[in-house]
Amino acid sequence: MKFVIQRVLNASVSIIETSDDNKTSERISGFIGKGFLVLCGITKEDTFEIADKMIKKLLGLRIFEDENGKTNLDLKTVGGELLIVSQFTLCADCSHGNRPAFINAARPEQAIPIYEYIVEECRKAGFMTETGEFGADMRVDLTNDGPFTIVLDSDDLKTNSVDSGSKILDNLSKETAADVLKTCFKLRGAEDFGEAINEVIIDIRRICEAKHVCLLLVDKANRKCSMLAHSHSDDTNEEWIDWRDEEQFRLVETWTNIVPDDSSLIIKDVADLQKINLKNPAWYKSLTKAHVYNIVLCPLSFEGELIGYIWASNFETSKTERIKETLELTTFFLSSEISRFRLLNRLHMLSTVDLLTGVFNRNAMNDRVDSLAKDKSNHPLGVVFADLNGLKRVNDTKGHEAGDILLKNAALILQGVFIGYEIFRAGGDEFFVLLKGVTKEEVLNKVSELREAISSNDSVSFAIGHSYVESANEVLRAFHEADESMYADKRKFYMEHKELDQRRG
Structure with a gap:
């Protein structure tokens, strides 16, 4: 996916229409004031997950000047608007000959839902967002706001998950790796994803020999959490937490300040808990109230985007390193499977739900x-x-x-x-x-x-x-x-x- 982003004082897009007698006319489809004109090219390889990453990067770009003339301000801070225009020619392949090939461009049946999703997500984020018409003959007019034209390519945002997995395997004992691989393969081709993920979490708790293992999904766009699966021993005294509560989402948001993006957080004992108390008193209070005395917490990320967390709690501290290894390898497999599951759910929603009204189509x-x-x-x-x-x-x-x-x-x-x-x-x-x-x-x-x-x-x-x-x-x-x-x-x-x-x- 490619975005060509132009900082503008104003911009508009007009639809050019031809009548039966070959007379042409124009009508304005979208107009914005100060903000971004975005030309959007969608390829065959693009998904809603990639769109989410591109949207996040687009809305977070800091290319507006502050009072000191430094480009420190983003679109939201300056009250900017968006004009998003589909442009399949951004997917041109010019590597062979002088005539561009467009074989990489997504077909309309794939591109339109993703394009409409990008527009809708920008509107949900609170931005006034105007559009052209997908596939129409369009003319774009704009007034530049300084020398800012940026090309944003989704390929630049990808991480090499294969290399990441290899590094994890290098650090694992053969016994742990075999156990985790065996259980995670249950997700491949599972007819019932929910049932399969529950089995995986039960197995992971058994491997970790922990009282409790939980898999939590995070939806930043809608500011909510959901427990995808969990398993606890019969003799645990941990208290149940309703993660759907808005207060719990605000708590989970604070974890990003403590948990490394590419590693685990380990709390082994009372001393570690006291360190958490100094950094994050609200979480310390939540942990102690739930009778958690140790925990290994790992973030789940897919292509650089946080999608959730998995943790094991209340275990023998002598097994801490094994648990850390287990969860880190588990996140490597689960992240891609969960993203695929969420994508299929989203595609199903797009095929059955009317996006304007929210009822079935x-x-x-x-x-x-x-x-x-x-x-x-x-x-x-x-x-x-x-x-x-x-x-x-x-x-x-x-x-x-x-x-x-x-x-x-x-x-x-x-x-x-x-x-x-x-x-x-x-x-x-x-x-x-x-x-x-x-x-x-x-x-x-x-x-x-x-x-x-x-x-x-x-x-x-x-x-x-x-x-x-x-x-x-x-x-x-x-x-x-x-x-x-x-x-x-x-x-x-x-x-x-x-x-x-x-x-x-």
Whole structure:
């Protein structure tokens, strides 16, 4: 992946469109003031993990001057904005002949999700982020802000994991290496990753002969932790810690000030605990409260990015070096497997979730309907269609950004009413809800709740249709009946609101 980053006073991107009679016109797709214009090239080898690293580097670049004229300020400090434009020609291979080859560029079906992810992550980080249109004919205009043009290449951010693993193996006893390799191979090709990782952690605790081993994932973007797996002996007196708590995430953040990036932290005894107390009193308090009297803690990193920690606690101190070796080799294998698992999960999410509204998308809906049509369990099923009134009118009069806000608000209302049920965005302005295992009365009550919710909302209005069948495998009939019911409700809406042009939304 490559970013060409230009520091600008302002920049814009226009989409060039050609009509049927070959007349061209331009419309501005994105405009920013002070900030970065970023040309983004995505290759076949790129992943979401690589995108995360590039985003982190981009947003952390300190190339704005402070009051002393030194480039010490980053984009956030100066209130800068981002204009990110896709540019597949950055992936050109000019090594053979004079005609560039673009074989390394990712195909649209791979590149678009990664490009959209980069944009969305920058917005989540709090930056006003404008874009062009992927694959469109575009013209970029800019006003430079001094001599700052930087090429950021993901290849420069990679570490040689093979060399790292070799160094670890060189320092290990053959016995420890064999044990760790044997258990970590369980992850390769495992059908159930969660079950396999639990088995691995149980084995690692056995190898370490520790009272407790824990594998914790860290999500910096969303500021949360999650325990992926843990194992404890029956006779442990360690107290349970809920790592999902925001306070615990803030505690974990402080570990980076104590734990070396490429090594382990060892706390063997009371003296070591007292050293921690001087450096990090909050963690010392947490350790002593949980009855931890010794610990070996290793960071898990993948391509230079911290993804979590693994630790063993309450063990025989004579085995400290063996435990350190065990955990360091374990992190070498686990980091890549966990990153692969997270990538697959993220790809699954992108293929099934509507990124704008956060509900399931049409692909997920089609798969679910097909599954229900084959369901022989005879569970009753309710279906609700909700067609958003006025979306086209808002897009035409206020712009697509206002239309996106309307769609998000509509989804939030549905999520507030249909808690615990499956909600899908079936099309541009159509939403679809499945209520499995309910009574007809419960479906009607939910429809009433939805009507009440939109009656008190000034912007969101739905045409609503619903249906109920005694068996889920009749989902197609329910689908058809709910669709007809929805269109009847839509006709009624426009009869009551004749001032609105039905053709416009």
